[in-house]
Amino acid sequence: PSSSSSTMEETSAAAIINNTQRNSAIVLNEIGTKLFTAGQHNDAMIIYDTACQVLKSIILPSKNEAWTNPLVVLAAQRAAWGQQRLEQAEAEQQTTASGSTASGSASSADEKDQTFQDHPLDVYQEGECDVGPRPFRSPLHIDLDAAQTTRDNLLEAMILFNRALVQHCKSQLEASIVVYENALLLVNLEVKQTGQCMNRTAHLGMLIHNNLGQINYVEGDQASALENFIAALTWAKQINGLGNDNEYKLSVASILSNCCRTQWMTTNTSDDSHRAFDQVLKLRSSVLPWEHKDVAAAHYNMGIIEYTRSNSKQALFHLEHYIKIDMYRISQNQSSLDVIPALVHILLIQNEDSTESSSVELTKCLRFLQDKREDLGAFHAEVATLLNYIGALLFQRRELDHAIHFYQEELRVEQKLVGASKSSTPTRKQPEQSLENATTAESSSEGDAPLSLAVTLNNIGRIQQERGRYREAIHFYKRALTANKHNSVEDIASAASLANGKNKDGESSSSVNLFATIWYNLGLIHDMMDSQKDAIRSFQMSLALRRALLGADHPDVACLWYNIGTLQMESQNLAEASASLKESLRIRRLSVRCPQNDIHIVTALQKLASLHQNCGNIDGAIEAFQEVIQIQQQQPQVNKDEVGSFMKSLSELFHAKGDVESAVQMASESYRVYNSMLEETKQSQDETTIATIVEHVGTALLLLGSLYHEKCEPVLACATYREAGNLIATVCSSVDEATRKQKYASLIPLMELSIMLACSHCAPEA
Numbered sequence: 001p002s003s004s005s006s007t008m009e010e011t012s013a014a015a016i017i018n019n020t021q022r023n024s025a026i027v028l029n030e031i032g033t034k035l036f037t038a039g040q041h042n043d044a045m046i047i048y049d050t051a052c053q054v055l056k057s058i059i060l061p062s063k064n065e066a067w068t069n070p071l072v073v074l075a076a077q078r079a080a081w082g083q084q085r086l087e088q089a090e091a092e093q094q095t096t097a098s099g100s101t102a103s104g105s106a107s108s109a110d111e112k113d114q115t116f117q118d119h120p121l122d123v124y125q126e127g128e129c130d131v132g133p134r135p136f137r138s139p140l141h142i143d144l145d146a147a148q149t150t151r152d153n154l155l156e157a158m159i160l161f162n163r164a165l166v167q168h169c170k171s172q173l174e175a176s177i178v179v180y181e182n183a184l185l186l187v188n189l190e191v192k193q194t195g196q197c198m199n200r201t202a203h204l205g206m207l208i209h210n211n212l213g214q215i216n217y218v219e220g221d222q223a224s225a226l227e228n229f230i231a232a233l234t235w236a237k238q239i240n241g242l243g244n245d246n247e248y249k250l251s252v253a254s255i256l257s258n259c260c261r262t263q264w265m266t267t268n269t270s271d272d273s274h275r276a277f278d279q280v281l282k283l284r285s286s287v288l289p290w291e292h293k294d295v296a297a298a299h300y301n302m303g304i305i306e307y308t309r310s311n312s313k314q315a316l317f318h319l320e321h322y323i324k325i326d327m328y329r330i331s332q333n334q335s336s337l338d339v340i341p342a343l344v345h346i347l348l349i350q351n352e353d354s355t356e357s358s359s360v361e362l363t364k365c366l367r368f369l370q371d372k373r374e375d376l377g378a379f380h381a382e383v384a385t386l387l388n389y390i391g392a393l394l395f396q397r398r399e400l401d402h403a404i405h406f407y408q409e410e411l412r413v414e415q416k417l418v419g420a421s422k423s424s425t426p427t428r429k430q431p432e433q434s435l436e437n438a439t440t441a442e443s444s445s446e447g448d449a450p451l452s453l454a455v456t457l458n459n460i461g462r463i464q465q466e467r468g469r470y471r472e473a474i475h476f477y478k479r480a481l482t483a484n485k486h487n488s489v490e491d492i493a494s495a496a497s498l499a500n501g502k503n504k505d506g507e508s509s510s511s512v513n514l515f516a517t518i519w520y521n522l523g524l525i526h527d528m529m530d531s532q533k534d535a536i537r538s539f540q541m542s543l544a545l546r547r548a549l550l551g552a553d554h555p556d557v558a559c560l561w562y563n564i565g566t567l568q569m570e571s572q573n574l575a576e577a578s579a580s581l582k583e584s585l586r587i588r589r590l591s592v593r594c595p596q597n598d599i600h601i602v603t604a605l606q607k608l609a610s611l612h613q614n615c616g617n618i619d620g621a622i623e624a625f626q627e628v629i630q631i632q633q634q635q636p637q638v639n640k641d642e643v644g645s646f647m648k649s650l651s652e653l654f655h656a657k658g659d660v661e662s663a664v665q666m667a668s669e670s671y672r673v674y675n676s677m678l679e680e681t682k683q684s685q686d687e688t689t690i691a692t693i694v695e696h697v698g699t700a701l702l703l704l705g706s707l708y709h710e711k712c713e714p715v716l717a718c719a720t721y722r723e724a725g726n727l728i729a730t731v732c733s734s735v736d737e738a739t740r741k742q743k744y745a746s747l748i749p750l751m752e753l754s755i756m757l758a759c760s761h762c763a764p765e766a
Contacts, residue, residue: 022155024079025055026142029159031082033139038089041166043082048163050078055156121337122257122297133225133258135214136207136251139165153193154201157186161208173215180215184208197238205235210255213262222262229259246287253283257298264305277305296325296337303345312349319346323405338378340387340409343402344370358397365390384413391459404463411456418453451511454480458518470525477518477525509549516545523563532571539564558587566604574611578620581605585627602628609649618657625650641696644673648700655707664707671700687735687743694731698724698750705757718758725754 032047053074122134139162147155164179187205191197213228232255239248257280263273281298288295303318319342326337344366351359351366369386376382387410394403461476523538543560550556565580581604588601605628612620625646632643651666674696681693701724708717728751732744740748 021054021057022147022152023144025051025155025159026144026147028054028079028082029140029142029162031079031086033141033162034086035082035089036139036162036166036169038086038093040085040089041170043085045163045166047078047082048159048166050074051159052156052163055152055159121293122254123300123341133210133214133217133229133261134254135168135211136254137165137169140204140207150200151190151194153186153190154204157183157190157204160186161204164211168211168215173219177212177215180208180212184212199239199241202235202238206232206239206251206255209235210258213258217258217262222266226259226262226266229255229262233259249283249287253280253294256280256283257301260301274305274309277302291325291328291332291334293325293329293335293337296322299325300342303342307345307349316346316349338409339405340369340373343405347402358393362390362393362397365393379413379416381417384410384417387413388456388459395459395463400463400467404460404467407456407459407463411453411460414453414456418450450482451514454482454511454514454518458514461518462521465521465525470529473525474522477522480518481515512545512549516542516549519545520560527563527567532567536564536567536571539567553587553590555587558584561587562601562604569604569608569611572611574608574615574617574620577608578623581608582627585631602631605631613653618653622650622653622657625653640673640677644670644677644696644700647673648703651703651707655710660707660710664704664711667700667704667707671697671704674700687739690731691744691747694728694747695750698728698747698754701727702750702754702757721754721758725751725758728754 028047028051032044032051035041035044035047121131123131140158142150142155142158160179160183164176164183167173167176167179184205187201187208190201209228209232213225213232216222216225216228233252236248236252236255256276260273260276260280263276277298281295281302284292284294284298299318300322303315303322306312306315306318322337322342323339323346326339330336347366348363352363354360354363365386369383369390372380372383372386387406391403391406391410394400394406457476457480461473461480464470464473464476519538519542523535523542526532526535526538539560543557543564546554546557546560561580561584565577565584568574568580569577581601584601605624609621609624609628612618612624629643629646629650632639632646647666647670651663651670654660654663654666674693678690678693678697681689701720705717705720705724708714708720728747732740732747732751735744
């Protein structure tokens with residue numbers, strides 16, 4: 001070395017000179033392997049080339065000539081340089097990991113080649129899912145001790161394999177084929193010269209043939225690919241004593257899977273091919289955890305081949321197991337799988353033979369989705385549209401577990417497209433159909449991208465809501481609301497009303513409708529979870545949006561006022577509840593679409609009246625009952641029983657207030673209603689119905705008589721009591737003794753009481 005050489009170079013040079021040339025090549029191989037692993041592929045290539053050059057050259061330097069031998073000097077310098085580059089790469093990785101700016105170096109990060117990516121999911125499906133055969137990606141380490149028993153041919157072949165692997169990784173396929181084949185020649189020469197096949201030799205032959213087969217497949221030469229994969233399996237069978245070794249099993253499974261894939265692409269689904277598929281599943285299942293993605297892929301592949309062999313039961317078993325693994329992985333925060341291809345086949349199995357219209361439509365869309373994913377890729381606007389439409393079809397069929405997968409995949413596609421639109425402005429189609437009561441985005445401009453995400457998030461939230469998974473539904477609904485410009489009632493109230501389909505913020509009517517629907521659904525969920533405060537706020541947000549969109553007198557607005565009123569009532573905010581329910585009633589009376597006898601609002605008013613009464617607010621209770629009676633009397637078919645009961649309750653409230661005149665008026669009205677019912681049922685043979693109505697008439701007369709006494713009109717009071725007693729006596733005398741005891745037993749005490757009170761001396765008791 002020159003006088004300016006570094007101390008590191010001198011140390012490395014001394015180490016190499018003091019070792020044999022074989023050891024020098026081994027040291028260089030290890031440095032190259034470390035550089036390869038660190039992603040420094042160009043540097044690794046230089047080191048591997050030097051290792052081969054050192055190993056193949058015959059150098060027998062004397063002790064005094066060692067420093068002047070150019071090859072030994074080159075090896076020493078390259079070893080030192082490689083170690084220095086490795087240290088630089090490690091330092092850059094640490095800097096990048098800490099978020100700091102990468103320091104300048106001889107080769108920038110942009111110049112580094114990417115290492116082989118993680119193994120993609122090993123699934124078979126022509127087009128969209130065909131990821132190609134799996135190569136062996138790890139460079140070979142050479143142990144110094146083990147190398148002492150390794151012949152030069154095999155040692156050079158191992159270094160050549162590593163060199164070819166670098167070129168393979170860099171997609172320099174033609175160049176890598178040449179190097180792989182040179183390595184294979186050395187392997188075959190080793191077997192020929194030794195007359196035996198050692199495990200290390202067989203292992204290297206297996207690796208080379210497999211990777212050559214992968215390149216053949218990528219280049220479209222499937223026949224050569226199959227030959228190489230079969231040759232790889234032949235070499236693997238010559239490895240002795242590793243039958244229970246997990247790494248060996250996985251290697252054989254990968255080669256066997258590659259062989260199956262190639263046969264599959266040539267439409268070979270014979271029994272031998274089927275057994276090979278099954279063997280891949282068994283090998284991987286015996287080594288890997290049940291939820292491992294390679295086990296999942298093996299189940300998927302088995303499902304597909306069973307489907308092609310028309311074995312639907314077994315196909316469903318494997319495909320559903322694949323989806324089960326995905327669900328478990330998600331629950332454990334592991335990377336998810338692409339379940340859409342599996343779901344497509346499951347749904348095809350379940351629907352393709354059906355003539356029912358929705359099944360025919362679903363089958364057509366599923367096949368169309370397969371074609372689009374194959375032609376356009378998984379991340380495309382047309383794919384998102386189809387995913388949305390299929391999700392809507394499944395939602396309408398109440399297949400919620402399937403529907404949510406399609407919406408989640410649509411969300412993934414939409415997010416990818418939105419990310420891409422930040423650097424460009426492609427024209428995007430919006431989903432054509434959303435769930436019931438939801439809205440799809442109308443525009444295709446870049447600015448509407450978040451809205452399309454909101455549509456999809458709303459659909460997922462809706463399904464989670466239908467499944468009773470309320471917390472998950474809230475999560476997706478709130479994510480959807482991030483595209484909304486207004487997050488409080490005040491914001492919405494201050495915004496200009498819609499004109500020509502847009503408000504001053506540029507929001508379309510469909511987007512306002514979407515966010516109103518989301519807030520409404522959030523209100524329902526919070527109510528189900530007994531979170532009344534959050535439910536009221538959510539309904540108020542929906543109300544503000546609906547009013548801005550539809551006007552103050554729309555039936556949907558009336559529904560929201562009712563929901564808010566009932567929640568305010570349950571929260572004991574009675575004054576606010578009264579105002580909300582009144583507004584709901586006002587709107588209902590304006591609209592022919594609203595059912596005026598809505599049982600829900602009648603029940604709410606009854607409950608409101610009871611709460612007012614319990615709180616001592618008699619006026620509030622009277623007002624609520626008057627509203628109930630007014631609603632009931634406006635119906636074509638008046639429920640006289642309920643009207644009479646409400647009038648009697650209203651009479652008692654007027655009496656409690658001290659308004660005896662109004663109490664008498666309501667009691668008289670109650671009596672007239674019940675008496676008309678009695679006239680209508682006189683011809684009825686149903687003794688139970690007659691007894692009930694007579695009891696209502698009797699109690700109404702007793703109430704009226706007691707009020708006459710309070711007005712100091714004893715003559716009217718006695719006449720009223722007498723009328724009650726005579727009515728009951730007449731009815732009881734019209735039936736035999738057995739019927740009277742069985743059906744009219746409750747009337748006897750009422751009759752005796754009425755007759756007693758009719759006597760003038762009983763006026764004080766009245």
